[in-house]
Amino acid sequence: MTTFIATIEHVVKGPVWGCQDCGQCVLHSTGMTCPMTCPKTLRNGPCGGVRENGNCEVKPEMKCVWLKAYDRTQDWPLPATWKAEYNHLRPPVDNRLKGTSSWKNFFTKRDRWTPTGWKNSTDESQGVDH
Amino acid sequence: MSTLEYKLTKTTETVFTAEFHSLDGNGLEKAKKYADRFQGWFDGVNATDNTAAHAHASNVATAIAIKQLGLEPILQIVCRDKNRLAQQADIMGASMFGVENFVALTGDDVTAGDEPEARRVFDTDGPQLVRLMSTIKRGEYMSGRKIDPAPHMFIGAVENPGAPPFEYRVQRVAKKYAAGAKFLQLQICYHQDRLEKFCAGVRDAGLAGKIAIIPSVVLVKGARPLNFMHNSIPGIDVPADQIARVEKATDPAEEAYLQTLEFAQHALAQPGVRGLHITDFRNDETLERLMTDLGRVRQISTSEATTNDVKDDHAYSA
Numbered sequence: 001m002t003t004f005i006a007t008i009e010h011v012v013k014g015p016v017w018g019c020q021d022c023g024q025c026v027l028h029s030t031g032m033t034c035p036m037t038c039p040k041t042l043r044n045g046p047c048g049g050v051r052e053n054g055n056c057e058v059k060p061e062m063k064c065v066w067l068k069a070y071d072r073t074q075d076w077p078l079p080a081t082w083k084a085e086y087n088h089l090r091p092p093v094d095n096r097l098k099g100t101s102s103w104k105n106f107f108t109k110r111d112r113w114t115p116t117g118w119k120n121s122t123d124e125s126q127g128v129d130h
Numbered sequence: 131m132s133t134l135e136y137k138l139t140k141t142t143e144t145v146f147t148a149e150f151h152s153l154d155g156n157g158l159e160k161a162k163k164y165a166d167r168f169q170g171w172f173d174g175v176n177a178t179d180n181t182a183a184h185a186h187a188s189n190v191a192t193a194i195a196i197k198q199l200g201l202e203p204i205l206q207i208v209c210r211d212k213n214r215l216a217q218q219a220d221i222m223g224a225s226m227f228g229v230e231n232f233v234a235l236t237g238d239d240v241t242a243g244d245e246p247e248a249r250r251v252f253d254t255d256g257p258q259l260v261r262l263m264s265t266i267k268r269g270e271y272m273s274g275r276k277i278d279p280a281p282h283m284f285i286g287a288v289e290n291p292g293a294p295p296f297e298y299r300v301q302r303v304a305k306k307y308a309a310g311a312k313f314l315q316l317q318i319c320y321h322q323d324r325l326e327k328f329c330a331g332v333r334d335a336g337l338a339g340k341i342a343i344i345p346s347v348v349l350v351k352g353a354r355p356l357n358f359m360h361n362s363i364p365g366i367d368v369p370a371d372q373i374a375r376v377e378k379a380t381d382p383a384e385e386a387y388l389q390t391l392e393f394a395q396h397a398l399a400q401p402g403v404r405g406l407h408i409t410d411f412r413n414d415e416t417l418e419r420l421m422t423d424l425g426r427v428r429q430i431s432t433s434e435a436t437t438n439d440v441k442d443d444h445a446y447s448a
């Protein structure tokens with residue numbers, strides 16, 4: 001059943017969003033642009049190599065994924081809660097979820113798991129010197 | 131507390147940092163020559179991590195060498211070559227030798243280097259690496275396993291004010307600040323208007339005084355390296371008039387110097403700017419000239435000065 005859901009998800013999201021099956025979908029928070037299609041798989045914004053014409057450092061013929069994400073977040077009629085998440089710090093990918101269904105992981109909250117050290121480092125905790 | 135941290139957090143002094151040269155052969159001997167040249171000018175020197183996706187002596191080994199040679203290292207860690215375990219090992223290994231300044235960057239892609247067939251890692255990205263550093267600084271590995279005592283760390287990041295999407299770059303600064311970055315070394319930017327907007331944006335986001343901005347300048351000998359940067363380094367655009375200015379000058383080397391000085395002075399005048407990062411491709415006396423023209427006085431003891439004949443550098447100039 002799990003594989004079945006993963007297959008359906010891939011069939012739907014593959015062609016439309018270029019889904020890479022990371023199993024922890026963040027499309028809603030990135031202007032419906034899959035960050036895993038960035039050659040560096042960056043999940044928190046563009047690298048410093050974006051070309052003058054807005055194209056990718058690695059694939060000069062492709063528009064930088066993060067320029068697309070930024071434009072779409074501004075221009076598309078997406079829910080305000082999604083847009084608000086655009087600037088959130090997305091955690092490193094959990095590589096164990098590769099190839100599993102992010103729909104299932106969303107409903108079981110498995111995709112929200114982060115390592116303890118990461119979880120304890122809240123944005124607020126960084127203002128304080130230890 | 132490192133000198134860099136002290137100056138940036140406890141004083142209003144302008145800081146100067148520099149890019150240490152990559153080491154390939156004759157490591158320690160070369161490191162000593164380079165270090166002599168930098169001695170007394172800089173508050174921190176970047177130990178680079180496989181710059182431009184070319185393999186060199188490792189970032190950690192270079193940082194330790196810099197420290198042993200009496201300069202203060204800033205350990206660069208990029209996300210291209212190492213997964214999160216290796217990044218944590220770099221931090222812990224360098225701390226063991228008293229390295230306290232760390233800077234996180236995404237890194238050029240493998241295709242920018244001479245081994246484009248290599249596997250790219252990017253297990254973390256720049257902002258995630260900043261948070262990973264903060265986690266270690268708090269006394270935990272990523273897993274939550276305790277580190278006691280936690281290493282003392284001063285954490286920074288890098289941003290490119292000159293590459294699109296321009297307004298979004300400021301939002302990324304806010305993200306890196308929230309993740310724990312206290313200083314920000316900028317990539318070289320030949321568009322003064324972009325740097326102005328970036329710095330104003332950081333100020334308007336309420337981050338001035340919270341994250342120290344350190345723009346970069348590069349000392350070059352003529353128009354060739356300007357053309358090279360423009361054509362071959364993604365993310366760096368050098369306007370045609372800036373290239374022509376050096377190309378058409380009767381003394382291109384002098385014009386290139388004056389251009390760098392001008393960019394340095396302009397950068398230092400921007401809001402939130404606390405210092406300058408210098409990359410020195412020239413390997414000649416213009417480093418000393420630039421520092422002096424910017425009002426810096428070399429902090430050096432006489433015994434050191436005798437071994438530091440900066441005029442002697444042509445021997446290994448690139």
Ligand code: SF4
Nearest residue numbers: 038047056057064065
């Ligand atoms: S330019 Fe954009 S798409 Fe290309 S590697 Fe950098 S962030 Fe990813």
